[in-house]
Amino acid sequence: MRPLVPGDTLALIAPAGPIPAVHLDAALPVLESWGLKVSVGPCVLSRHSTLDYLSATDAERAAEFTEAWLDPSVQCVLAARGGYGTQRMLDLIDWRALADAPPKIFAGSSDVTALHQAISAHLGLVSLFSPMPASPLFGTFAAEHLRQSLFEPEKVQPLSNPASRTLVPGRARGVLTGGNLALLAAGLGTPEQGSARGRIVLLEDVTESAYRLDRLLTQLLRAGWFDGVAGIVLGSWSGCGNPERVEALMLDRLGPLGVPMLADLGFGHVENSPTIPLGVAADLDATARTLTFRS
Secondary structure, rough: OOOOOOOOOEEEEEOOOOOOOOHHHHHHHHHOOOEEEEOOHHHHHHHOOOOOOOOOOOOHHHHHHHHHOOOOOEEEEEEEOOOOOOOHHHHHHHHHHHHHHOOOOEEEOOHHHHHHHHHHHHHHEEEEEOOOOOOOOOOHEEEEEHHHHHHHHOOOOOOOOOEEEEEEOOEEEEEEEEEEEEHHHHHOOOOOOOOOEEEEEEEEEEEEOHHHHHHHHHHHHOOOOOOOOOOEEEEEEEEOOOOHHHHHHHHHHHHHHHHOOEEEEOOOOOOOOOEEEEOOEEEEEEOOOOOOOOO
């Protein structure tokens, strides 16, 4: 997939929760300032009539995503926000039709992890685990890093964070996978389950207490999802309690895997989150605290 250029069209969609109008109003001028034509999907401006935590019905959200992907004038599909509900629509998407269409850039994070897994499993494409514009966390750094990832991807590496810490030293090489921990665990047993074998796994979450994080990790471990993992990169754990306690939990559950592990690379539910491509080969140096994407 080629990088975006000014004049390209970006389709903004709502595959999960409803979009607060104030955040949408703030996001559109930012995206348009990049020289993009922004096509706002019908679900972005709607809300489910009875399940108000969804932007629209499953069929409507699946149709919005599908139509954006199949539209030949659209070069990038971007989730406006997360929330809950992305998994509900996956079985309603005609993945064969999408596979026959030219590839597109897809970006989003949080609950949208389910769509990243599906795009990888059904289409075999790279996608961007990115901040989302209709979010209060879409600050100046997050917006600029997403813009560079879309237009000038060669400028966004290697990734590093002054606050990051080496939990298990060493180097690893592998394809990047992962995203939101709760969605990865929820994907077990589905057609999009995937595997961490030979891969560098990204993990982050928000407002999950330590025992719930423990349960999610244990579920993935017992299911064999982490078997053969090459390395682990941890992001933010906002609202998950004492950071030292969360870090101790990560070491307790994931340390025995014996692979390089880096904490707090800064991605996830935080204001200055970078954009990270999933499905690309990368080099993790947990000792030097860097993640470098390989061309």
